[in-house]
Amino acid sequence: MPQKISLAFRQLAHDRMKFATAIAGVMVAVMLMWIQLGILAAVYESTTVIHRHITSDLVVFHPLSENMNGLKPFSVRTLYRVRGYPDVTGIGELLIGVVEWRRPDNGTIWKMQTYGIEVEEGWVDLPGLMTDGQSLKEADTFLFDRNSRAVFGPVVQTFLGGKAFEVELNHRRARVVGLTSMAASFGQQGNIVTSRANYLRLLKQFSPDEVHLGFVRLRPGADIPKAQAYLRQILAPEALVMTPQEFTDFELLYLKQNAPVGFVFTMGAVAGFFIGFIVVYQILYTDVTNNLPNFATMKAIGFTDWALFRIVIRQGVILSVLGYIPGSILAIGFYHIIQVGTSIPVRPTWDRAWLLLGLTCLMCLLSGAMATRKLRAADPADVF
Amino acid sequence: MPEPIQDADRQAVVQARGINFWFGEGELQRQILFDVEFAIQPGEIVLLTGESGSGKTTLLTLIGALRTLTDGSLTVLGQELLHANAATQVAIRRRIGFIFQAHNLLPHLSALDNARLPLELSPEISREEGIERASALLTSVGVGHRMHAFPSRLSGGEKQRVAVARSLMGHPDLILADEPTSALDSRTGREVIELLVHLSRGRGVPILIVSHDARIFDLTDRAIHMEDGRIQSMASARNA
Ligand SMILES: Nc1ncnc2c1ncn2[C@@H]1O[C@H](COP(=O)(O)OP(=O)(O)OP(=O)(O)O)[C@@H](O)[C@H]1O
Ligand SMILES: [Mg+2]
Numbered sequence: 330m331p332q333k334i335s336l337a338f339r340q341l342a343h344d345r346m347k348f349a350t351a352i353a354g355v356m357v358a359v360m361l362m363w364i365q366l367g368i369l370a371a372v373y374e375s376t377t378v379i380h381r382h383i384t385s386d387l388v389v390f391h392p393l394s395e396n397m398n399g400l401k402p403f404s405v406r407t408l409y410r411v412r413g414y415p416d417v418t419g420i421g422e423l424l425i426g427v428v429e430w431r432r433p434d435n436g437t438i439w440k441m442q443t444y445g446i447e448v449e450e451g452w453v454d455l456p457g458l459m460t461d462g463q464s465l466k467e468a469d470t471f472l473f474d475r476n477s478r479a480v481f482g483p484v485v486q487t488f489l490g491g492k493a494f495e496v497e498l499n500h501r502r503a504r505v506v507g508l509t510s511m512a513a514s515f516g517q518q519g520n521i522v523t524s525r526a527n528y529l530r531l532l533k534q535f536s537p538d539e540v541h542l543g544f545v546r547l548r549p550g551a552d553i554p555k556a557q558a559y560l561r562q563i564l565a566p567e568a569l570v571m572t573p574q575e576f577t578d579f580e581l582l583y584l585k586q587n588a589p590v591g592f593v594f595t596m597g598a599v600a601g602f603f604i605g606f607i608v609v610y611q612i613l614y615t616d617v618t619n620n621l622p623n624f625a626t627m628k629a630i631g632f633t634d635w636a637l638f639r640i641v642i643r644q645g646v647i648l649s650v651l652g653y654i655p656g657s658i659l660a661i662g663f664y665h666i667i668q669v670g671t672s673i674p675v676r677p678t679w680d681r682a683w684l685l686l687g688l689t690c691l692m693c694l695l696s697g698a699m700a701t702r703k704l705r706a707a708d709p710a711d712v713f
Numbered sequence: 714m715p716e717p718i719q720d721a722d723r724q725a726v727v728q729a730r731g732i733n734f735w736f737g738e739g740e741l742q743r744q745i746l747f748d749v750e751f752a753i754q755p756g757e758i759v760l761l762t763g764e765s766g767s768g769k770t771t772l773l774t775l776i777g778a779l780r781t782l783t784d785g786s787l788t789v790l791g792q793e794l795l796h797a798n799a800a801t802q803v804a805i806r807r808r809i810g811f812i813f814q815a816h817n818l819l820p821h822l823s824a825l826d827n828a829r830l831p832l833e834l835s836p837e838i839s840r841e842e843g844i845e846r847a848s849a850l851l852t853s854v855g856v857g858h859r860m861h862a863f864p865s866r867l868s869g870g871e872k873q874r875v876a877v878a879r880s881l882m883g884h885p886d887l888i889l890a891d892e893p894t895s896a897l898d899s900r901t902g903r904e905v906i907e908l909l910v911h912l913s914r915g916r917g918v919p920i921l922i923v924s925h926d927a928r929i930f931d932l933t934d935r936a937i938h939m940e941d942g943r944i945q946s947m948a949s950a951r952n953a
Contacts, residue, residue: 333833333840336825625818629779631807631834631883634799706839709779709806712813713770713891 337643340620346476351612355652355689356528356659358605361684365597367675372590374675375580379444380577382453385421387560389568389574391544391637396583398442398517400425402539406565406696411543416551421452421544424525426532432482432499436701439480441498443471445528452544455558458522465524469503474511479521493702499531532667543568599609602692609648610696617641617703638701645697649689656689657682664667719763725774725788726789726887726919732785734771734942745771747942749785753919754943758910761923761932763939769923772939776921777889779807790886808832810880810918812890816872817862825860827848831832844845850878852920854908858944870901877909881916888913888920899928907930 333681342348379397379562389408391401411417415665424445431438448462457472464470473494475485484505487494494505498521511520547556553572561570585591617624624637656679664675721731733748741828745768753759774780776789778797780869787794791807810831812864818827829847832838851857854874857865875895881889890909894902906922906929913920923932930936938945 333843334822334830336833339821339826342821459895622817623819625814626819627830628830629777629806629811629813629817630879631803633803636833710774712779712811713773713815 337640340623340640340645341644345602347612347616348454351359351609352651352655353650354608355648355693356606356656358601358608358692359653359656359685359689360663361601361604361662362598362688363657363681364663364675365594365678366668366681367383367660367664368673368683369591369594369598370681371512371675372407372594373584376576376584377580379453379455380573382455382581383387383544383573385452385544385573385574386547386551387545387557387570389545389564389570389603390541390576391622392566392569394443394569395587396507396536396580397542398425400541401537402536402541403543403568404678405538405543407564408543408614410563411545413563414559416554416556417545418548418683419450419546421447421450422525422540423452423542423544424532425541426528426535428521428531428640430481430519431500433496434482435443437480439518441477442520443528443531444520445525445532446522447520447525449621455509455511455522457507457509461473461509464506464591465522467506467524469501469527470506471498471521471523471527472507472509473505474520474522476512476674477671481519489542499533501531503531508605512672517680541544545570552594554697569575596711602688605689605692606696609645610699612648613697613700614639614646614703618642619698621703621707622711624704625709625712628707628709629712634704637704637707641701641704642694643698645700646690647692649686649693653686653689658683659670662671724755725752726757727756727789727921728786729750729776730773730786730892732772732775732782732787734768734775734782734784735781736771738947746775749944751937751940751944751947753921756914757935758913758915758920758933759922760933760935760936761921761939762925762944765925767841767887767939768942771783771940773889773891773923777811778805807831807883808886810883810885810888812873812876812880812888813891814892814895815897816864816869817886818872818875818879820864822865823861824867824871825866827875827880829881830879835883847878847882848872850881850882851875851917854878863905869897870905873897873901873905874908877905877912878907881912881918884916887920888918890922892925893925894924894926894929899926903929903932 331332391403394400408420411420416438428441428443430441448465451459455663461472472482481541481666484494485508488505488508495502509522529535545554556572558573564570662679665674667675714911723858729749729902730745732749733744735742735744737743749772752826752938761769775782778794782795792805825844825847828851829843832843848857848860851860853876856871858872859867859871867875894905897905910932
């Protein structure tokens with residue numbers, strides 16, 4: 330039935346104060362859900378940023394490793410064994426470690442995640458690696474992750490300002506020759522990428538005969554699963570062989586099993602949902618209760634139970650939409666603040682926007698449907 | 714009481730026969746209406762009087778299909794209401810204009826929107842046409858200038874006039890009014906009834922008005938008097 334009078338809206342908006350409270354409640358719920366899910370996605374994203382930029386067909390690593398930052402070194406000789414397989418056209422190495430970053434301006438010391446790689450071979454296609462990577466051939470140079478936290482000093486500004494940024498890394502002077510962009514996560518504050526040779530200069534205790542992650546490139550058109558199965562066999566038990574996608578899933582599995590981030594942030598989003606649900610239910614329930622005589626009058630005039638039911642449901646929809654829009658705008662503002670403040674790459678996505686619109690509607694529909702139970706108390710015989 | 718002739722009987726707008734009605738269950742069950750029998754003919758304006766508690770409102774809610782009749786027979790606008798289901802009740806309610814004691818205007822709607830509320834049930838009437846009809850009706854009940862005011866800003870008399878307009882809005886076949894003037898001073902009350910009677914007569918719509926106010930008797934065709942749930946007498950105003 331087309332409505333000529335927006336009964337749902339009029340009734341809802343009649344008490345301005347309550348209306349504003351209800352919208353604010355939905356807004357808070359929407360924002361909470363956006364932020365929790367956004368951070369969760371960002372954590373997953375930032376922990377796997379390198380994994381997702383690996384261009385090799387397969388990766389090789391120590392079987393006792395639990396995740397990327399916990400990669401145990403294994404012998405390069407093991408890695409070289411893959412050359413025995415005819416489809417293998419190239420192999421590469423990634424070294425991972427932590428160096429001490431001593432700020433030149435105030436002398437404070439920070440832990441810096443360091444990756445050593447032959448960047449020009451393009452095993453990892455992070456931004457800046459291919460363009461600025463050539464400069465890494467010089468000794469004691471590195472690329473700085475522009476998403477590193479601010480604690481490392483004004484590196485990006487200085488570099489972009491055309492000035493040299495020199496810093497002490499594990500007591501060696503080194504300088505920035507370019508920027509890359511990965512992501513800070515909860516695990517580490519910042520990242521630098523350097524060449525294998527520079528890595529070995531910085532981390533002297535690390536044996537040049539070892540490697541953390543091996544890259545394997547296959548002939549174009551090669552049967553990857555077949556190669557993987559074969560290499561797995563010849564490298565066992567010294568090393569595991571995975572595709573980059575499997576390696577990403579492996580990392581996420583570790584994260585999910587060992588860090589309760591997934592649980593915490595999912596619960597945060599669920600809490601947002603319930604806050605919204607309770608606020609809307611409370612508002613709609615009292616609205617129905619306060620309007621019982623009016624609903625009874627409408628029944629007497631000839632409105633069906635279904636028509637009244639729809640009024641309450643419509644109120645739920647109005648609240649969801651009016652709360653969702655400003656809530657989402659605010660959340661995106663918060664995303665910006667989080668990103669600037671923490672370098673955690675929280676970004677709104679359309680998928681999430683639709684998901685949250687759906688959840689918000691569900692939240693309001695559920696509370697509306699529950700509030701309509703009170704409608705039964707509207708007895709048209711009470712009108713006289 | 715003259716025997717109603719068969720023909721008129723069939724055309725009666727309301728035909729009640731042997732209505733008994735109880736409130737409560739079991740031990741607490743109390744009979745409120747006893748063997749109620751009467752009819753309202755087309756175009757008739759009938760006053761229902763009786764002491765407080767005599768069962769007038771109960772009878773009105775049965776006629777208006779706001780309660781379910783469980784004993785006897787009650788035909789309203791050609792529809793038997795004994796054990797009527799929800800759909801039948803809704804259908805009958807839509808053909809009736811109700812005027813309540815406490816006006817029962819929706820507080821969140823303007824006078825205009827309150828008046829056109831019944832049109833929400835008639836999808837074939839456009840918004841523009843509804844507004845036009847409602848404003849004309851509000852003007853004819855003397856509150857055209859207060860059309861955009863909300864009920865909280867209207868006087869008691871104005872509110873009841875809006876309620877009269879609302880009751881006429883859906884072109885009802887019967888109007889039921891329960892003490893529509895009890896909240897008004899007697900002069901305003903009489904004005905509202907005069908208006909209602911005038912507009913209904915013009916449209917040939919029968920009215921059943923419950924009122925304590927014997928002074929409006931002269932505006933009606935006849936009166937039915939109830940006592941303790943029984944119809945005691947029927948008097949014709951014309952003969953009085
Ligand atoms: N919902 C109810 N449940 C139980 N008893 C009721 C109910 N409504 C009315 N009664 C009783 O039924 C009797 C008739 O009530 P009713 O309201 O029909 O009287 P009335 O003639 O309209 O009185 P008044 O002039 O005071 O409005 C009264 O004794 C009343 O207490
Ligand atoms: Mg009464």
